[in-house]
Amino acid sequence: MANLDSVLACLDLNLDRSVARLSELLRIASISTDPAHAAECRQAAEYLAGDLAAIGFDASVRDTPGHPMVVAHHDGPAGAPHVLFYGHYDVQPVDPIAEWRTGPFEPVVETRPDGTRCIAARGSADDKGQLMTFIEACRAFKAETGGLPCRVTIFLEGEEESGSPSLNPFLDANRAELSADVALVCDTNMWDRETPAISTGLRGLVGEEVVVRAASRDLHSGYYGGAARNPVHVLAKIIADLHDETGRVAIPGFYDGVDELPQAVRTSWQALGMSDEAFLEPVGLKLPAGESGRSVLEQIWSRPTAEVNGISGGYTGKGFKTVIAAEATAKISFRLVFSQDPERIRAAFRRFVEERLPADCRAEFHPHGGSPAIQLPFDSPVLETAKAALSDEWPKPAVMIGMGGSIPVVGEFKQRLGMDSLLVGFGLADDAIHSPNEKYELTSFHKGQRSWARILAALGAR
C-alpha cells in the first residue's frame, strides 16, 4: 500500500501536466469517418505510441487497411495477471459546428461557479479523456515504482466511431499477442457523479424477419371476408402469443440459460433508487412493460426480451382499401442475457411460428444478425477486486449495472480471444458525447486515473 499511496500522490501532484497532455491529444482532429482527417488519425496514433514508448512501453503503430492501431506491451511481476486495456483515439464529427461554444479541437478547461472544472473538446469524454486515465495511472506507477503491478498490453483503435472495419481481422491476425487474462475497457459511464459503475452485462441480439403468406393474391374483403385466411390476423395472434399474461416470453426454451440475478446484485440495483416512474416519465410512459414484478432496471439490464420492431401488411396508405392481404411481415428482435444461445433462440422462435400457422399458410424467415450476451460472472474475483478498488476511491460504493445495448468490441474479445472484459468508465450522462460541446469532468479525469491505479494495484496483489 505504500507503493499505491505514492502513486496516488504522484497523480495528484501531476494533474495539471496530465491535463496538458490530454489537451495535446485533443487538438488532433482524428475524425475517423471523414477521409479528409486520415492524416490526423495517424498523427493521434503516433502521438499515443510515442507517449507510451516514453513511459517505457514497447509501443508500435500498426497499419491496417483503415486507420492504424496502437499496440503497446509492458511486463509485470512474475505471477501477476496480464491485462489488456482497450480504448479508441478516433472521435465523432463535429457538426453542427455552429452550436459549439468553443472550438471542438481547441480544448479549454472551464471552471464553474462552484469550483468544479471540466475540459471541453470533441473526444474529451469519448474516448481520449477516458483512455488517458489509464495511461496516466501507468505513468505514475512507472515514475514511483519503476514498473507496473500487472503485465499490461494497451490496445487503441482508430475506427470505433466508423464501424471498426479493421478490428476483427486485426484481432484474428494477432490473437496470441492480444490475448490476456482480462480486458479492461474504458468507454462507459458512472452511475452518477459520486457513484462509480462496472457494467457487468451487455445484452445480445437476434434479429428475425418473418413473412406470413396466405392466399396467392390480395383478395377483396367483400367477396372473401370471413371465408379466407387473413395473414395479418395470423401474424397478430403469433405476436400476441409471444408473451404470456405476466409478460414472460412464451417461446418454449426461451429462458434456457437465463439465471436469476444474485440477491446482492438485485439489492444493489434497488439501492440505486431509480424508480420505474423516473425511468419512464421522460419518454411519456408510466407503467413498466415486460415481466411483472421486475423493476425497469432489472428488465433492461438482466432480462431477455422479444420486441416487434416493425410490422406491415395490406393497405397502409391514405384512406381505405377493403383488401385481405396475401402476406404480412414483422421484424422481431430478441435481446439476450447470460448464456442464451442466439441460434437456439432463432430456431425456437421459428418453431413457435410454424406451430401457429394454419395448414394453408406459409412462413418465410430472414435472419438479421445474432450475437450472444456478454455477462461477467457476478462473483468473478476480477469484478470483486475492481469493485472494492473503485469503492475506496469514490464517495459512494461502486455499483454493478447492466447495459441494454451493446459494445461490439467486448463480444469480439470474448469470441475471438476468449477474454472477458471489465467495463469501467468515468463518463457522465451529460457529457454530450456525439454532440456539440462535449466535455469531460476533471473529477472524472483525476479520480479515473486514481481508480485505475487502485485497480491495477489490487489486481497485481491477488
Next chain:
Amino acid sequence: MANLDSVLACLDLNLDRSVARLSELLRIASISTDPAHAAECRQAAEYLAGDLAAIGFDASVRDTPGHPMVVAHHDGPAGAPHVLFYGHYDVQPVDPIAEWRTGPFEPVVETRPDGTRCIAARGSADDKGQLMTFIEACRAFKAETGGLPCRVTIFLEGEEESGSPSLNPFLDANRAELSADVALVCDTNMWDRETPAISTGLRGLVGEEVVVRAASRDLHSGYYGGAARNPVHVLAKIIADLHDETGRVAIPGFYDGVDELPQAVRTSWQALGMSDEAFLEPVGLKLPAGESGRSVLEQIWSRPTAEVNGISGGYTGKGFKTVIAAEATAKISFRLVFSQDPERIRAAFRRFVEERLPADCRAEFHPHGGSPAIQLPFDSPVLETAKAALSDEWPKPAVMIGMGGSIPVVGEFKQRLGMDSLLVGFGLADDAIHSPNEKYELTSFHKGQRSWARILAALGAR
C-alpha cells in the same frame, strides 16, 4: 294464366326483333366516365325514353348535372303493387381495344358449335341486355293484354359506371315519384347456366382506422426493450382478441341483430354444391377461416366479419432497425349483415379497444364510412313469388344467394325511399363485364324476358 301464356308466346315469337332492338341500343357508345361520350349517353337515354313511350309509358329524359336519368311510368290494375325497375344504360370503357375480337359497339350474334348463341358487345350483359329483358316483358304484356299486371316505374341511370354522382340528389328531389312498393334491380348474375338466383342480402360495411400510441418518441430497443410499452404488441393483442377460438368476433354486442339463417335457406345453399375447397382453391387456400362449423358461402353471404385490411408500425423498410415505435396503426373493416347498426358496431369496437389499452397508451380513431347491410326478409312474399316464378322458367329451381360486396343503389333505395329491392339478374360469371369481348347469352336474354313476365304476372296476381 292464359294471359301469361300468350305473353310468353309473344316473347318467343319476337326474339329476333328484341335482339335487333338491343343491338340498336348497344351501338350507342354510352361510356359515362369519358366526357367525349356525353352526347352518346344522352342519345342512349333518348333512345330508351322513346322506346318506352312507344310501348305506352309516360317516359321522360331528366337532366342532372351529369348524364340524364330516364323515368317512365305506367299504370297498373287497381290494387296491384307498384314496382320500380332499376337498370343503367351507361357502359364501361373499352380498353384494351386490341383484345376485342369484334368491335365493342358493333354487336354481333355468335353461334357456337353446340347451337347456343350470345350477343357480343360492350354493355351487352352490363347492363343494357339485362335492362332490356324487363322492357321486352312489358312490351309483350302491352301487346297481348293492352296493359301491365302491376303499376310500373322504370328508372334508368347513366352514371352507374362512374360513381353515380347524381343519384342521391335525384332520389331526394324525386322521392315521391320514385317510391314504390319494391324495387326490381336487374344487374346481378345467375348461380349457373341452369339455376336462377335472387340475391337476398348485401353485406354492409364499417371502416375504422385505429392508431395506438405509447411513448412520446421512438425508443431504442436496447435501452428500453422490456421496460417500455410496445404499441405494436398492444395492437397485435387487440387484433388477436377480435376473434375467439371458434372464429367468432369477440366484441360485446357485435352479433346483436344477427339472425340465424332459416333452415330452408341454409339447405338451399348447401344444395348449391359449392364445397369450401372448391371456393378457396382458386386463390391458393384450403381451410375456411371465420366461424367454425359454417360453410364459406354462409360466411360470405350471411355472417358479419372483422378484418384487418392494413397494419403498420415501426421500421418497415429494408434491413433492420432496433426501434420500439411510438405508435402503430391498423385499418379494420367490419362487414355487416341483417340489422347490425354501423354506428353501434363502431362504438362497440372503440370500447373494445379502449378496454384493452394499458393506462399509458392512447388510441386515436378515424372513421372510414359506414353502411348497413341490405337484407330482404327470407319469408317476404315478394321473394317467394319471384322464386316460384323463376323456378317455373328455368331447368333448376331458383336459389337465394347472398353477396359479400355491395350495390350502392340498393342501400340508397332503402335509406332514401324506404324501399326494399329484389335483385334478379341473368348474367353469368364468364360474361366478361368490364373486360374485352363482353357478351350476353341469348338464353339469358330470352329466358330473362320470360322470367320478368312471370314475375310481373305473379306480383300482379297477389
